[in-house]
Amino acid sequence: MRIKSIDIKNFRSYYGENNHFEFSDGLTLILGDNGDGKTTFFEALEWLFDTTSERANISNVSEMRKSKLEIGERDEVYVAMTFDHDGEKMVEKSFSITKTGHDTYSVSNASYHGYETNGIERESVDGKLLITRCYDSFIRRFSMFKGESDLSVFDNAASLKTLVDKFSDIHKFDGLVANTDSFEQKANKALLQEMKSDDKISKETKSLDLQMTRLSGEILQNKEDIKDKKDAIATFSSNLNKLEQCQETSEKYRDVQERLKTKTAKRNQLMAIIKRKDYNHCLLDEYWVLAPFGDILTEFKQKCAALSKEKRIQEKNFDKQQAAAKAKLETIKEIQGALVNGATELPWYLPNQETMEDMINDHICKVCGREAPEGSEAYNFMVHRLEEYRAHIEAKCEHDAKLKSIDEESLFKNDYITELHSLSISLSGPEESKIFGISREINDWLGLVALRKNEMKEVEDEIQDLKDEKARILIQAGNVSESLLESQFNDIKGWYEQRERASVRLSQLEDELKNNISKMEELKEQMNNLNPANSQVKILKKVHKVLEEINKAFSRAQKDNLRRFLMELEKRANEYLDKLSANDFHGTVRLIQTANDSTEIHLYSSNGTEITNPSGSQKTVMYISVLFAISDFTQEKRDEDYPLFFDAATSSFGDTKESDFYNVIDKIDKQCIIVTKDFITRGKVREEDINKLTCSVYRIKKVDGFDQTNMATIRTTINKIK
Amino acid sequence: MASITNNEKILQAVLLDEKLMEFGGYTSEDIGNIYQAMDSDNYVISTVAQIINRTSEGAAERELWKEINDYLKRNV
């Protein structure tokens, strides 16, 4: 199977549909820095090949695409591959996504299908079937490797055993050995039965048989116990060895963990500050919306002041008017007073109105005592006087009434202007300076946040560096787990003690076993020496013996077969190791069978001593050599080849080795796709080194100008640079 | 490749086992191909060949046992 091309649309950081990779038959390198999209590329492929799940998952959708969708709008997500496998084929996994609300989406139309050419025609085929047929999960285990720690699939004994089982013919022997085992047991059973019915030896047979049955039970138990103990001891030893070898690494590791913890706490602290204020709420709750209000406030105050002033002026004018009107009345009154009777006010000594009425009625002047009969001059004079007096009083009343009405008149019925003026005053002083201070408050806060964001970016870079360092330490430490590196020396003491105890118990068990086995031998000898009367017994004994020997021979042949397979695998692996190691390192790979029927890979230096703790790059080269050897076998066995994918998350090679290494791989007749950080220094690709390569090269990169707190600004671009 | 892919090779692998040769009292020249082996006078050679051949023909274990058992009882 050879991959021709891969297309990715809207899968995580691969936004849009121009994400296209083409692959040559040899090596294709994909270069990318941290976060550029290397791992995502890998995961896109894993998603495509995963036949166990066909559900659409919204977490796989490009955030950038999601953010650009309008409500009601729909787009698709897919990963597609064209490849050659007995003819040209294509497979694609896809689904649709629709934006249903400001922050809600729905997924639909999950599809997994492909095409294959049948002669000239193109036929549609179910994706799951196609992949199961062409690139099943067993092969993928030895074809796709994410991260260098994934290569330690080889440290997993079980998977190597599966590999060996599949590719050697050992399983053919399985059937035969099983049969001969069964025959031997049946023959034995028949023999025993015959012996028990032979009068001469039946009693002894039965007794021996009983003992042997019991003993074999004990022997079985011994073996199990011994195996358990050995496993336990092996675990302790292995842990202790690893720890001893990497004590320094462990310290370094713990140190990095501490620093990572501190930096992460700092980052979280900064994030809390950055997110503390919701600007939209602040517009209202903290009156930020009033930042430009100053001019309007001034306008308001000026208007209020002007209104107050105008009102005062009008009131003053009005008062003046009123005063003038009053004064006018006074004058009129005076003039009026003069005109009424042509004389001045009645002198005080004159009688009042009542008296005058009396006098008129009595026809007598009570002042001078003269009689004033009706019609007389004095009488007429008094009447006239009274009339004048009455008119005068009337005029006075009228005049007073007018004065009163002038007083009671007011210009302004309401006092809203005063209300406004009070408001204007209360919005002055400290209130007013607060308003003018708001824009500064906003700028200060935004400035603070900008500083914190810069700080946070620095801290995040530091965190990433620490994570890289941690990864490097782990790789150098080899197959030591993180938890092991974190263990304290108290744990270690405990392990020593337990190992001791287990060793002691193991010795005891082994002695027991030895005794039991020799006892068993004795019993077998005794059984054998029994002399039967019946000739049938003699025959069955012989039959049994033959089958026993044949069984052993089959067993030995099976083991031999395995041994030869491993030798061949080892030989090929070493051929590749030679090619890949080029100048510096020379050593050999050995495939060693372990007690529980599985295989381990070990590296030996050229002088024959084992390299127990190979460096990261040695390990990589070693595993890759084995992988190429296995790939040879799949080619021969299945008459079909498979591409090898590596996602080398951290570069573990020294700078000088890179181009040599890759050029060798390019020359090997296998399709390889390697995703790596190599050839990138400080974000830039090293042109001169790329030029030394013979293979094709892609560069994937996050687009500039992204905001790392906002996933929707992140996208990966692809650039073929060679 | 060193691994064995057909019955002939399995036959060779088993019968050329030294201990078996010593037990059975035969040499490598006595073996021949699988059909000759099945017909051999030497019952060890014949039994091994029968087992291999019949198993690859898909014979059930119980059936094969009967055949082998009967054969051996007659010929040892």
Add this chain to the structure above:
Amino acid sequence: MESLYEAWAKRNPSWERRYQSTVVDIFCDYGKGVSSFLEARGKIFGAGYEIFIIAFFIGLYHNRTKPLVEDRSKKKVFGQAIQYWGNIENRIGRTSYGNLRRYIFAALIAKTDIDFIALDKGEITLRAAVDKMMEKMEEYANYGFDYIEDKLANDPNYYFSDIAFLTEITDVLKKSEASEENNDVDDEVPESLD
């Protein structure tokens, strides 16, 4: 006797129904009770009047108004009169801002063409004066709604960045600073759209 402020605050401004789906519902939990927290999650503002206030200030600061449609059936009011605006008792993380009402009132006083002298003389009624203030308030907000709707039509995600609304406000400051620097003595009376 009722004060001018009280007479204004017991009123409830109208706004055009067409802005409900394009602006109000997008940014506010308008129309939903306090109990429906699930749907409320994710909206920028709480009660509908909050976006009205923002729209009002946009109109005020840009000094632009837009008259409302005549047809009563095309207009709505909010569930709460002005006097309750900013009394945020039930929302976590929010603070009351009732004082803002006085500033809105002050702005309307400054900008509405009312003869206060005549009002104090009793020549025009309190109701007529408040009507004019409400009209002004509604027209500023109407302009603001239109402005927001327009921006959303070009880019539906524009106001969803955490700083978009704040930027509308700070841009006003920048503009006025710029015009001060250029010594732009512009004595023209700013235009309104009616």
